[in-house]
Amino acid sequence: MFDRTGLTILGLCALLGAQLRTTGPRRRTSELGYSTEMVVVTAALVVLAIAATAVIAIFVLKKANGLQ
16 A cells, blocks of 8 residues: 555654654743843834835835826
């Protein structure tokens, strides 16, 4: 029914599943949340992206109005 490659892949999947079941979670529960530093950096990047989009939109609108 299965060729040799199919059996090898099924065997590797079974070994991986067994390994994952026996080792358990790798992270400690105290490290599951985002740090305040990460939230601040992400918020700053979002603000910079919005500002860059606004600047690009202004230049595009100026160029479009100049074509008339």
